[in-house]
Amino acid sequence: xxxxxxxxxxxxxxxxxxxxxxxxxxxxxxxxxxxxxxxxxxxxxxxxxxxxxxxxxxxxxxxxxxxxxxxxxxxxxxxxxxxxxxxxxxxxxxxxxxxxxxxxxxxxxxxxxxxxxxxxxxxxxxxxxxxxxxxxxxxxxxxxxxx
Amino acid sequence: xxxxxxxxxxxxxxxxxxxxxxxxxxxxxxxxxxxxxxxxxxxxxxxxxxxxxxxxxxxxxxxxxxxxxxxxxxxxxxxxxxxxxxxxxxxxxxxxxxxxxxxxxxxxxxxxxxxxxxxxxxxxxxxxxxxxxxxxxxxxxxxxxxxxxxxxxxxxxxxxxxxxxxxxxxxxxxxxxxxxxxxxxxxxxxxxxxx
Numbered sequence: 001x002x003x004x005x006x007x008x009x010x011x012x013x014x015x016x017x018x019x020x021x022x023x024x025x026x027x028x029x030x031x032x033x034x035x036x037x038x039x040x041x042x043x044x045x046x047x048x049x050x051x052x053x054x055x056x057x058x059x060x061x062x063x064x065x066x067x068x069x070x071x072x073x074x075x076x077x078x079x080x081x082x083x084x085x086x087x088x089x090x091x092x093x094x095x096x097x098x099x100x101x102x103x104x105x106x107x108x109x110x111x112x113x114x115x116x117x118x119x120x121x122x123x124x125x126x127x128x129x130x131x132x133x134x135x136x137x138x139x140x141x142x143x144x145x146x147x
Numbered sequence: 148x149x150x151x152x153x154x155x156x157x158x159x160x161x162x163x164x165x166x167x168x169x170x171x172x173x174x175x176x177x178x179x180x181x182x183x184x185x186x187x188x189x190x191x192x193x194x195x196x197x198x199x200x201x202x203x204x205x206x207x208x209x210x211x212x213x214x215x216x217x218x219x220x221x222x223x224x225x226x227x228x229x230x231x232x233x234x235x236x237x238x239x240x241x242x243x244x245x246x247x248x249x250x251x252x253x254x255x256x257x258x259x260x261x262x263x264x265x266x267x268x269x270x271x272x273x274x275x276x277x278x279x280x281x282x283x284x285x286x287x288x289x290x291x292x293x294x295x296x297x298x299x300x301x302x303x304x305x306x307x308x309x310x311x312x313x314x315x316x317x318x319x320x321x322x323x324x325x326x327x328x329x330x331x332x333x334x335x336x337x338x339x340x341x342x
Contacts, residue, residue, distance in 0.1 A: 040202075042195040049193075049229060057230045064234040068221065076202055077210045080233035081217040087240040094247040101254040108261035115268060 007034040012043060021050050025062035033066050040069040160187040165196060174203050178215035186219050193222040 008022035009015065011034055016023060022043075026034040037046050046065060053061050072079035160183045161175035162168065169176060175196075179187045190199055199218060206214050225232035 040194065040198060042198050045193065045195050045198075049225075053229055061230045064231050067234050068225075068232055072202070072221075076206050077214045078217045079221060080237065081220050083237055084233065084240065087237065087244060091240065091244055091247060094244065094251060098247065098251050098254055101251070101258050105254065105258055105261055108258075108265055111265060112261075112268070 004028075007031045008038075008043060008046075011035060011038060021047055021058075025050070025059055036069040036073060037062075037065050040072050041065065157181075160184045161191075161196060164188060164191060174200055178203075178212055189222040189226055190215075190218050193225050194218060 005016035005028060006020055006023035007026040007028050007030060009020060010028060010031065022034070026037075034043075037043075041049075046062075049065070050058050050061060068080050071083065075082050078085070158169035158181060159173055159176035160179035160181055162173060163181060164184055164187050175187070194202075199215075202218070203211050203214060221233050224236060228235050231238075
């Protein structure tokens with residue numbers, strides 16, 4: 001029945017058998033989908049790839065093949081690899097930035113720790129300085145030097 | 148006797164694989180050396196020789212090498228993961244990017260809090276300094292109603308490392324990136340397979 005052909009069989013101008021491997025994944029209402037994969041991979045290669053995959057995974061395989069083919073058509077030189085490369089670069093930059101910020105945080109933590117450790121010493125010195133003043137004025141010998 | 152042309156030594160990997168004579172202006176020859184049969188075999192299995200030829204004809208000659216290398220990368224990815232191919236890698240990397248952005252947002256927030264706390268602590272220290280006695284004490288603390296100045300922050304992790312600091316890279320950086328140099332599209336062959 002000609003009207004029941006899938007997009008693949010329509011593209012190939014052949015009869016669409018009842019067990020056509022393409023028909024579940026390349027419906028007639030989306031001819032561009034098969035046209036993309038056919039242009040990049042070729043119909044027979046797509047058929048072979050789908051045959052080697054379990055039926056419950058074929059829909060996802062067909063979807064990813066279509067996406068990759070579309071990427072290659074949009075960017076004939078790099079295809080999907082251009083996207084992968086760009087993502088790697090973004091991840092590298094983000095990791096560098098994260099490392100810098102973590103270093104800054106560690107620096108502030110150290111600074112805070114050093115300030116906390118220095119505060120008891122400050123109290124001791126404050127008490128010592130007040131004691132020194134008392135010592136000077138209570139000690140008549142030293143006090144006499146200034147008189 | 149017909150002219151004898153030694154085939155195996157001058158044939159490119161594609162023509163060797165396809166068992167045909169390698170003509171002088173073979174479109175595959177510059178990009179599939181005779182010792183790269185596996186590379187062509189993978190590309191042929193996924194894309195087919197005629198499709199590769201059509202793709203190469205459509206791109207400028209100076210970019211054909213990059214095209215072939217990206218096709219080889221995609222073919223390898225598809226053979227390793229017949230269901231998802233390169234799309235699986237993209238999904239993984241996008242997920243990684245989302246996680247990193249989340250971590251960055253948290254880290255920036257923490258840094259802002261520490262920075263604000265440090266500024267507050269500096270102001271508090273000035274307000275509570277009550278030393279009025281010997282000059283030795285004032286020299287020691289050097290507080291003259293001015294803010295305590297922090298040392299200049301290292302501009303790079305390497306600077307901080309030299310001073311015995313705490314610079315450490317994220318533990319996840321090793322899982323995806325094998326080289327630290329900037330990854331340009333020209334270097335995409337260095338991109339590891341993460342399938």
